[in-house]
Amino acid sequence: VTPSSPSSASDDPETLPPPTLRRRFRRRLLSWYGRNGRDLPWRHTRDPYRILVSEMMLQQTQVDRVIPKYEEWVRKFPTFRALAKARPADVNRTWRPLGYNARPRRLHAIAREVVDRYDGALPSDEVTLRSFAGIGAYTAAAVQSFAFGLRAPIVDTNVARVLFRVFIGQSDRSSTTLQKHLWKVSAAVLPRRHVFDFNQALMDLGALVCVARKPQCSVCPMSAICQTYPPGPELKTRNQ
Numbered sequence: 018v019t020p021s022s023p024s025s026a027s028d029d030p031e032t033l034p035p036p037t038l039r040r041r042f043r044r045r046l047l048s049w050y051g052r053n054g055r056d057l058p059w060r061h062t063r064d065p066y067r068i069l070v071s072e073m074m075l076q077q078t079q080v081d082r083v084i085p086k087y088e089e090w091v092r093k094f095p096t097f098r099a100l101a102k103a104r105p106a107d108v109n110r111t112w113r114p115l116g117y118n119a120r121p122r123r124l125h126a127i128a129r130e131v132v133d134r135y136d137g138a139l140p141s142d143e144v145t146l147r148s149f150a151g152i153g154a155y156t157a158a159a160v161q162s163f164a165f166g167l168r169a170p171i172v173d174t175n176v177a178r179v180l181f182r183v184f185i186g187q188s189d190r191s192s193t194t195l196q197k198h199l200w201k202v203s204a205a206v207l208p209r210r211h212v213f214d215f216n217q218a219l220m221d222l223g224a225l226v227c228v229a230r231k232p233q234c235s236v237c238p239m240s241a242i243c244q245t246y247p248p249g250p251e252l253k254t255r256n257q
Contacts, residue, residue: 045239047215053225054217094128098137123150155172175219175220183243
């Protein structure tokens with residue numbers, strides 16, 4: 018997320034959205050998602066293994082490219098145990114042509130560690146999840162939320178863009194400070210229930226409507242509460 022320019026009129030990024038605004042955001046987002054959410058194969062499972070596979074595949078890769086490869090992968094390696102027993106050459110061959118070939122090696126290593134140390138069952142706590150090489154803050158939170166139903170906030174590129182535009186607008190803070198704050202915003206707006214749908218909805222809104230270039234503000238459910246609506250000319254052309 019890169020703010021377009023500093024603005025003395027914008028709110029302090031360290032200020033979290035007030036409760037009334039959080040409730041409006043949740044209602045609007047879940048209502049929009051009920052009508053517009055994407056039907057993706059990994060949304061029909063709560064299997065921690067399949068959720069992890071999908072999240073690893075989706076890193077820096079478009080959804081349309083991931084879908085057929087995900088389905089092939091889980092047919093060939095349906096469990097952590099099946100993947101752990103596979104030959105590295107088969108793992109790498111099945112991954113192609115997604116690219117970023119460190120990912121299948123990491124996934125293979127995770128499967129072996131899960132089998133060896135946890136009897137084939139992926140742990141659900143954040144500390145253990147992040148102890149696996151290849152699982153960072155976002156992936157750990159996604160697994161907690163989508164596989165285990167835990168109340169875990171998420172921030173990926175799409176989510177960060179939505180939260181930044183809706184709640185902050187513009188900021189002169191460093192990117193590191195801003196990214197940390199966006200995790201706090203994500204936690205603040207997260208509902209107590211419907212966490213799976215809410216987090217999926219956040220990602221879909223960023224992927225389908227609140228896109229980096231030429232966001233579809235006219236059909237966005239957040240236009241009435243968004244700090245960057247109506248967009249200026251720089252937002253219509255720049256990657257924000």
